[in-house]
Amino acid sequence: MALRVHQFPVLSDNYAFLVRDEATGRTAAVDTPDATAILGELERLGWGLDLILNTHWHPDHAGGNAEVKAATGCEIVGPPEVIRIAPLDRVVADGDVVELGETRFAVIGCGGHTLEHVTYHDAADRVAFVGDTLFALGCGRVVEGDAAQMWASLQRLTKAIPDDTALYCAHEYTAANARFALTVDDAPALRARADAVFAARERGEPTVPSLMGLEKATNPFLRAPALAPRIGKAGAPDHEAFGAVRAAKDVFKG
Numbered sequence: 001m002a003l004r005v006h007q008f009p010v011l012s013d014n015y016a017f018l019v020r021d022e023a024t025g026r027t028a029a030v031d032t033p034d035a036t037a038i039l040g041e042l043e044r045l046g047w048g049l050d051l052i053l054n055t056h057w058h059p060d061h062a063g064g065n066a067e068v069k070a071a072t073g074c075e076i077v078g079p080p081e082v083i084r085i086a087p088l089d090r091v092v093a094d095g096d097v098v099e100l101g102e103t104r105f106a107v108i109g110c111g112g113h114t115l116e117h118v119t120y121h122d123a124a125d126r127v128a129f130v131g132d133t134l135f136a137l138g139c140g141r142v143v144e145g146d147a148a149q150m151w152a153s154l155q156r157l158t159k160a161i162p163d164d165t166a167l168y169c170a171h172e173y174t175a176a177n178a179r180f181a182l183t184v185d186d187a188p189a190l191r192a193r194a195d196a197v198f199a200a201r202e203r204g205e206p207t208v209p210s211l212m213g214l215e216k217a218t219n220p221f222l223r224a225p226a227l228a229p230r231i232g233k234a235g236a237p238d239h240e241a242f243g244a245v246r247a248a249k250d251v252f253k254g
């Protein structure tokens with residue numbers, strides 16, 4: 001694979017990602033949840049940093065921008081909302097392409113968690129950095145947008161990203177997501193996956209990355225239309241079924 005992805009846990013439940021175009025050695029950080037940890041990891045690996053690719057403006061994603069840029073001289077790329085808390089050198093939106101050496105990231109707009117959230121999709125290497133939009137067995141809270149926007153964003157991602165693509169989600173939320181998923185969906189594939197997730201977390205292993213095909217088959221947010229009759233939304237528009245699943249998760253204590 002031409003893009004090497006180095007993933008490591010930071011803060012309480014975030015993942016940081018350093019990605020390196022193997023042909024040229026050009027390197028990017030996808031978001032900056034923890035500047036100290038990211039700079040330490042770059043030093044340990046002996047890597048410079050050329051780019052920061054921000055998915056959205058939240059502090060656990062762009063909060064380290066200024067410190068990482070000051071230490072490395074990298075360029076910062078992200079949606080316009082990032083300037084609310086951090087410097088930004090290049091603004092991107094849906095349909096743009098960001099190059100890292102020979103690697104090309106398509107920018108997919110996926111607002112809802114925040115209004116201008118974006119995903120970075122490297123189709124050649126079958127990897128996508130989905131930030132806080134899509135999680136393993138979950139999705140981001142709809143903080144700034146509404147259920148219709150978030151549902152449209154999830155549909156855009158499932159159409160644009162093939163099933164065999166690795167999804168790099170920004171948080172390790174999967175065990176809690178699985179406990180919730182089992183309350184709204186009894187698909188056999190979900191039960192099997194949930195057991196595998198609980199076992200992996202017992203062993204201290206990450207459940208990220210996931211795969212788009214696996215999410216389509218087992219993620220209750222992507223499956224909301226199929227679950228509609230179970231959640232009192234039979235015949236409702238898809239985004240309303242999605243909104244009902246999201247609302248149930250928002251109050252789930254498990």
Ligand code: ZN
Pocket residue numbers: 056058061113132
């Ligand atoms: Zn966020």
Ligand code: FE
Pocket residue numbers: 058060061132170171
């Ligand atoms: Fe986050």
